[in-house]
Amino acid sequence: MSSVWGKNIKLSIFGESHGRAIGVNIDGLPPGVELDFSFIKREMKRRSPGRNSINTKRQEVDQVEILSGYFNNKTTGTPLCAIIWNTDKKSKDYDLIKDIMRPSHGDYTGNIRYKGYNDYRGGGHFSGRITAPLVFAGSIAKQILAKDKIIIGSHIYSIGEMKDKGFDYIDIEKEKLVSLQESDFPVLDNDIGQRMKELILSVKKDGDSVGGVVETVILNSPSGIGSPFFDSIESTIASLLFSVPGVKGVEFGKGFQISKMKGSQGNDQMYFLGEKIQSYTNNNGGILGGISSGMPIIFRTAFKPTPSIGKEQRTINISKRKNTSLKIEGRHDPCIVPRAVPVVESVAALALLDLMMDVKKYD
Ligand SMILES: Cc1cc2nc3c(=O)[nH]c(=O)nc-3n(C[C@H](O)[C@H](O)[C@H](O)COP(=O)(O)O)c2cc1C
Numbered sequence: 001m002s003s004v005w006g007k008n009i010k011l012s013i014f015g016e017s018h019g020r021a022i023g024v025n026i027d028g029l030p031p032g033v034e035l036d037f038s039f040i041k042r043e044m045k046r047r048s049p050g051r052n053s054i055n056t057k058r059q060e061v062d063q064v065e066i067l068s069g070y071f072n073n074k075t076t077g078t079p080l081c082a083i084i085w086n087t088d089k090k091s092k093d094y095d096l097i098k099d100i101m102r103p104s105h106g107d108y109t110g111n112i113r114y115k116g117y118n119d120y121r122g123g124g125h126f127s128g129r130i131t132a133p134l135v136f137a138g139s140i141a142k143q144i145l146a147k148d149k150i151i152i153g154s155h156i157y158s159i160g161e162m163k164d165k166g167f168d169y170i171d172i173e174k175e176k177l178v179s180l181q182e183s184d185f186p187v188l189d190n191d192i193g194q195r196m197k198e199l200i201l202s203v204k205k206d207g208d209s210v211g212g213v214v215e216t217v218i219l220n221s222p223s224g225i226g227s228p229f230f231d232s233i234e235s236t237i238a239s240l241l242f243s244v245p246g247v248k249g250v251e252f253g254k255g256f257q258i259s260k261m262k263g264s265q266g267n268d269q270m271y272f273l274g275e276k277i278q279s280y281t282n283n284n285g286g287i288l289g290g291i292s293s294g295m296p297i298i299f300r301t302a303f304k305p306t307p308s309i310g311k312e313q314r315t316i317n318i319s320k321r322k323n324t325s326l327k328i329e330g331r332h333d334p335c336i337v338p339r340a341v342p343v344v345e346s347v348a349a350l351a352l353l354d355l356m357m358d359v360k361k362y363d
Pocket residue numbers: 056104105106123126127128129131244245246247304306307308331332333336339340343
């Protein structure tokens with residue numbers, strides 16, 4: 001089992017969705033960091049389930065209890081361990097899927113990999129719930145990065161075929177990112193946001209689900225962060241993003257679209273703005289040679305439609321070795337995307353902080 005990640009900061013996440021608790025142990029944090037708990041609470045709430053009609057009905061406050069590594073209102077620098085109790089489990093919804101594998105969830109592969117010993121209730125360790133400890137860890141990373149004025153913000157770029165405006169790749173206001181962070185459904189165009197919510201509600205009514213894309217920017221990252229080949233900014237952020245349940249695609253800058261451009265269109269031509277080095281365009285999304293250029297770091301993360309749906313689907317009964325069908329009941333997100341926004345930002349913060357620690361001393 002590899003639930004451990006990181007080089008300078010080492011994260012170990014644990015727990016199952018219907019077990020007693022979930023949590024994280026964070027090793028390698030700098031000592032002496034005073035945490036803003038109202039910020040942590042807000043970040044946890046952005047992701048937490050059960051807050052509105054476009055979320056799963058499971059109600060979890062996701063109150064974090066710190067067990068170690070925080071003393072006299074400061075991090076100690078020794079492992080910071082935090083726990084989140086599971087308080088609203090309804091495990092009987094999962095009796096049926098003990099043997100009947102939900103198409104597109106981790107049930108089947110988890111059963112194979114762990115020889116049927118995996119906790120299947122609520123997806124167990126494969127559940128999106130395990131992103132709560134990631135958001136807690138990310139909310140600490142965000143606070144450390146903020147001391148260097150680095151801010152991370154996202155908007156819902158698309159739901160199904162419905163698209164928001166994209167970020168301007170050059171001119172992004174910090175205040176805009178702060179207001180997106182404060183929104184329950186962050187979009188650049190509120191009319192489109194309203195129609196996206198209606199789309200989610202209509203697929204939910206139909207017993208179905210829908211996917212979408214989150215677009216994220218990291219503003220004020222210094223140039224010179226990241227090390228090729230394997231600790232490039234892209235590989236570090238992408239490896240964490242692809243660990244988030246439901247993520248099926250990641251692209252940086254213009255991503256797949258840059259492949260259709262000529263060099264004369266795709267190249268980001270450079271200039272001096274006083275002492276500052278800038279580029280006229282930012283098609284590479286602020287990363288060249290795996291290293292930050294100082295331009296905004298931009299990436300998009302694609303989420304698949306929620307696997308658990310109320311429509312009849314063909315699948316297998318693994319213990320009886322028979323084909324069967326399944327109509328899933330229970331409490332599920334009709335769309336993962338709105339609650340995944342703070343998860344994406346959190347893993348980006350952790351990835352960047354880990355790479356920053358290669359070049360900057362924090363204590
Ligand atoms: C925040 C969040 C919420 C999720 N909610 C659900 C859900 O309610 N029902 C469900 O079937 N999958 C949900 N998922 C997705 C599954 O956890 C995911 O598809 C599954 O673990 C398989 O992983 P894979 O998509 O990476 O293959 C959620 C994921 C995240 C990140």
